[in-house]
Amino acid sequence: MNIALLPVDSTYPNLALMKLSAWHKKHGDTVQWYNSLDRYDKVYMTKVFTFTPDYGYYINADEVEKGGTGYDLHKTLPQSIDRIQPDYSIYPQIDDKTAYGFLTRGCPNRCKWCVVPKKEGKIAPYMDVDEIAVSGRTNLILMDNNILASDYGLAQVEKIVRRKYHVDFNQGLDARLVTDNIAKLLAKVKWIKRIRFGCDTPQQIAECERATALIDKYGYRGEYFFYCILLDDFNESFNRVNHWRSKGRRFLPHAQPYRDVNNPHQIIPQWQKDLAGWADKKWIFRTCEFKDFEPRKGFKCKQYFEQ
Ligand code: SF4
Numbered sequence: 001m002n003i004a005l006l007p008v009d010s011t012y013p014n015l016a017l018m019k020l021s022a023w024h025k026k027h028g029d030t031v032q033w034y035n036s037l038d039r040y041d042k043v044y045m046t047k048v049f050t051f052t053p054d055y056g057y058y059i060n061a062d063e064v065e066k067g068g069t070g071y072d073l074h075k076t077l078p079q080s081i082d083r084i085q086p087d088y089s090i091y092p093q094i095d096d097k098t099a100y101g102f103l104t105r106g107c108p109n110r111c112k113w114c115v116v117p118k119k120e121g122k123i124a125p126y127m128d129v130d131e132i133a134v135s136g137r138t139n140l141i142l143m144d145n146n147i148l149a150s151d152y153g154l155a156q157v158e159k160i161v162r163r164k165y166h167v168d169f170n171q172g173l174d175a176r177l178v179t180d181n182i183a184k185l186l187a188k189v190k191w192i193k194r195i196r197f198g199c200d201t202p203q204q205i206a207e208c209e210r211a212t213a214l215i216d217k218y219g220y221r222g223e224y225f226f227y228c229i230l231l232d233d234f235n236e237s238f239n240r241v242n243h244w245r246s247k248g249r250r251f252l253p254h255a256q257p258y259r260d261v262n263n264p265h266q267i268i269p270q271w272q273k274d275l276a277g278w279a280d281k282k283w284i285f286r287t288c289e290f291k292d293f294e295p296r297k298g299f300k301c302k303q304y305f306e307q
Pocket residue numbers: 107108109110111114115116117145146174198
């Protein structure tokens with residue numbers, strides 16, 4: 001069969017597409033990126049976000065299968081495809097030391113802005129880290145949503161330390177769960193660049209402060225990165241993002257406007273776009289206060305404080 005892959009709204013490496021590619025190649029099929037000038041037996045389309053536009057053109061194929069949160073919150077890969085080793089070769093930007101995966105799926109919490117509990121349910125074991133770190137791929141991008149929330153997840157982090165794997169839990173950790181023992185464990189992990197936390201409420205500022213101080217106590221000297229959802233209160237959102245500015249270069253916030261998965265026509269307020277445009281460009285965040293940031297000619301963000 002002649003198979004094509006069509007990621008509609010993201011160029012970030014897509015684990016499902018890598019697994020589909022591996023499965024089809026194993027069964028003797030050819031797999032390539034979709035080219036509208038070619039004809040295919042089957043095209044897999046993926047869409048990550050609900051708010052991005054769909055592919056608007058005719059698909060030249062006998063069969064089209066769609067997946068990803070942007071199309072269907074609950075669709076999953078069949079078990080036989082899900083547990084296959086991904087075909088990393090479809091993404092030349094992934095080097096031969098790097099692997100992607102999940103150790104757990106789900107989360108025990110139900111934050112109102114988050115799609116994970118609806119999509120994946122309560123936290124459950126999923127894979128062993130040694131099933132991901134294969135063929136010398138010891139730099140691991142792990143996309144768990146709340147690895148510290150299960151004993152299985154913690155046992156996996158202990159294994160990561162024993163194996164000396166380098167990791168990035170790129171969806172962030174829950175600072176509320178960092179005890180003294182967990183901080184000691186996290187300080188022993190070989191982190192790829194940084195430790196990430198969620199900092200989505202005013203209360204979580206104190207939790208992130210507490211967790212980072214504990215981890216530092218055990219010798220960690222790398223960066224911290226804080227995912228900050230932007231909800232409907234400008235002052236609260238600004239104060240939470242801006243809090244990290246006074247902490248120095250090791251502490252980086254990342255501002256994310258809230259996206260309602262049930263409302264693809266949602267309009268993001270301009271202050272959220274500007275706050276994200278300021279915080280997420282590190283050279284601007286470091287050198288300029290938000291009130292002095294001028295995202296458009298003639299508009300300085302100090303106007304938000306006057307409204
Ligand atoms: S935001 Fe994080 S802690 Fe909250 S439900 Fe989502 S994954 Fe869980």
